[in-house]
Amino acid sequence: MAQHPHYFIGLTVSEDARKELHTMEQRHSQTLLFKKWVHPQDYHITLAFLGGSSDSQIEKVKQEVREYVKDIPPFSLALKGVGTFGKKDEPRIFWAGVTEPKELHTLQRQVVHACETLDFTFDNKPFRPHITLSRKWKGEGSYQKHVEESQIEKDLTSSSWKVTNCVLFRTHLDRTPKYEIIATFPFGNVEEE
Secondary structure: OOOOOEEEEEEEOOHHHHHHHHHHHHHHOOOOOEEEEOOHHHOEEEEEEEEEOOHHHHHHHHHHHHHHHOOOOOEEEOEEEEEEEEOOOOEEEEEEEEOOOHHHHHHHHHHHHHHHOOOOOOOOOOOOOEEEEEEEEOOOOOHHHHHHHHOHHHHOOOOOEEEOEEEEEEEOOOOOOOEEEEEEEEOOOOOOO
């Protein structure tokens, strides 16, 4: 039996922020040695990971999420710092953070709630908004030492961008970039593009 494609709901990143992150990666990828760097077109902030889902489930998700987010007001985000997930000296994920307005957290709760009404289940980990930049530390010695020496955080000076919708992404493991936008869900007082 064929596996269902994987989907998630998230936010896109502005072109300016994408360029800034990619420039930072190019400047530091020789000293911050990770196994895989994310393609710039794949930068995003995940709100809810849906996993393998059938076409009929995804059609219901589109209807529910559109309804649940329509009253969220547009808000602004900006890049803010870097961090990791996993072991301090051998992280599995290197990420850029973003500012965290209350609307972002409200949006994430609404998206999760919409999907829970359709019997999707989520872990209870706190929402940590971030943009994954690379995976699996492979450098010699401690990541901490390398990141301190690189002074990478000084490279993040992003101006803010306006968030007016969230999107449904489909994952294509055999492509680069690997995330495809399937549907867009506009917020309150925003016309669909």
